[in-house]
Amino acid sequence: QKEVEQDPGPLSVPEGAIVSLNCTYSNSAFQYFMWYRQYSRKGPELLMYTYSSGNKEDGRFTAQVDKSSKYISLFIRDSQPSDSATYLCAMRLNTGNQFYFGTGTSLTVIP
Amino acid sequence: DSGVTQTPKHLITATGQRVTLRCSPRSGDLSVYWYQQSLDQGLQFLIQYYNGEERAKGNILERFSAQQFPDLHSELNLSSLELGDSALYFCASSEKGLWDEQFFGPGTRLTVL
Secondary structure: OOOEEEOOOOEEEEOOOOEEEEEEEOOOOEEEEEEEEEOOOOOOEEEEEEEOOEEEEEOOEEEEEEOOOOEEEEEEOOOOHHHOEEEEEEEEEOOOOOOEEOOOEEEEEEO | OOOOEEEOOEEEEOOOOOEEEEEEOOOOOOEEEEEEEEOOOEEEEEEEEEOOEEEEEOOOOOOEEEEEOOOOOEEEEEOOOOHHHOEEEEEEEEOOOOHHHOEEOOOEEEEEO
16 A cells, blocks of 8 residues: 555646645654645646645635645645646655655646 | 756666766756656655765665765766666755755656566
8 A cells, every 4th residue: 555645637627626635654754744746747846735624725826735634735726727737745743854746636727 | 048057867777787968957956856746646755865964765776876066966876786676766856955945847857677
C-alpha cells in the first residue's frame, strides 16, 4: 500500500465550477500537508501548506485536513482555465523532513 | 521561473548507457534535492545534499549516484539504464536544507530506448 493515494483523474470541469481534489494516506503520524501545482512541462510549485487538522484559505483555494479520516482536500472556487494543471498532495512527519507525494490529479478547466 | 536550472531539457539514450543530469540551485541555496517523476509512481524523492554533503536518501537505486560540488551545483548520474528509468527528473533547492522551502527546476525528461 502506498503511503499517499491520489486519484489521477483526469478531471474536467467548466469554468467557474468548484473543484475538489483529494488525497488519502495511511500513516497517522503525518503532521504537515502540502498541495503543489504543476503546469505542463514545469516543476511543481507550492500552493498551500497546512499543519495538522483544520482548514486554511488563500484566495480561491481552501485546503482541508481531516486527520481522523486520514484525508486531505483542496477546493478551488470559481475555477479558471489558468487552474488547468496537475495537483500533487504531499505530506511529512513531525520529525524528519522527507516529503511523501501523491501521484497527482490532472485538472482541466474548460472555458 | 523558480531560479533553479536543469540541463539538458531532454535526453534520449539507449539501454545500458550512462547519463549525467545537471542542476544549478537558486543563488544562495545550499541544499539540492533530486526527484524522479513517472506516471505510475508519481514524484519519488531520490536524494538530498546540503552544502556538499549527503543529507537524506530516498528510493535511489544503486545504479544512480549524485554529488554536489563546491560551487553548489549538483549532478545526478544514472548508469546501466533500463527502459523503466524513462521519467522526468526534477531538481529542487532550498536555502537551509528545509524541505518546506523547496523550489523546483523545470526538469529533465529522460527517454531510454
